[in-house]
Amino acid sequence: MNESADAWLVCPRCHAGCRDRKLGAREFLICSRCGEELKGTGGMGAMQCACAFSATALVLTLLANVYPVLSFDVAGNSQDNLIFTGVEGLWSQGYRGIASLVFFSAIAAPALYLSVVFFVSACCCLGWRLRSAIPMLRLAETLESWNLIPVFAVACVVSVVKLDTLGQVTWEAGAFWMALLAVFTLLTIQFFNKRHAMVVLQRP
Numbered sequence: 001m002n003e004s005a006d007a008w009l010v011c012p013r014c015h016a017g018c019r020d021r022k023l024g025a026r027e028f029l030i031c032s033r034c035g036e037e038l039k040g041t042g043g044m045g046a047m048q049c050a051c052a053f054s055a056t057a058l059v060l061t062l063l064a065n066v067y068p069v070l071s072f073d074v075a076g077n078s079q080d081n082l083i084f085t086g087v088e089g090l091w092s093q094g095y096r097g098i099a100s101l102v103f104f105s106a107i108a109a110p111a112l113y114l115s116v117v118f119f120v121s122a123c124c125c126l127g128w129r130l131r132s133a134i135p136m137l138r139l140a141e142t143l144e145s146w147n148l149i150p151v152f153a154v155a156c157v158v159s160v161v162k163l164d165t166l167g168q169v170t171w172e173a174g175a176f177w178m179a180l181l182a183v184f185t186l187l188t189i190q191f192f193n194k195r196h197a198m199v200v201l202q203r204p
Helices: 043-066 083-092 096-126 133-144 149-163 173-191 194-202
Strands: 003-010 017-021 028-030 037-040 070-074 077-081 168-171
Touching (some): 017 028, 043 083, 043 096, 043 173, 043 194, 077 083, 083 096, 096 173, 096 194, 133 194, 149 173
Antiparallel strands (some): 028 037, 070 077, 070 168
């Protein structure tokens, strides 16, 4: 392997310096102090996938929130329900804490997480060294556990089973977009390599 006298990497865990080097297929550069993986071949391909998946998921987020997920018909009275309808209903019934939590975890946090991942992965793929990229990466790590769109999609399916005993439930176009959003959200989480992004963004 060829070593560069000028290129150094900084370990994101222990902040130790490590000389950068060219890696072969399936090789990794490991921090000698703490064992953190600093570099590996194939990481940029995964980052490009994360960028594409997050961009697609952002479009699906918009579609899932503007189209009704299902319609509920009881005794001839039909109502179309969007994702925000549940938040609005909880808020109007006085459950403002729960309504805020549902809004954050089902709408705000997923949209913000996908936006941050798209920004960070785009910076890595395009070679941009922006000061805001590393704080945004840390924000993505925080928001990942609050991105509950896949859980919300499963909860909708479970709730329909209960609602079907009270009236007629019909799936609408929003349910299709929400299902796709859940899939692309999971793909984004799977391909977004936070350690690789930190290494790329810290390169001089």
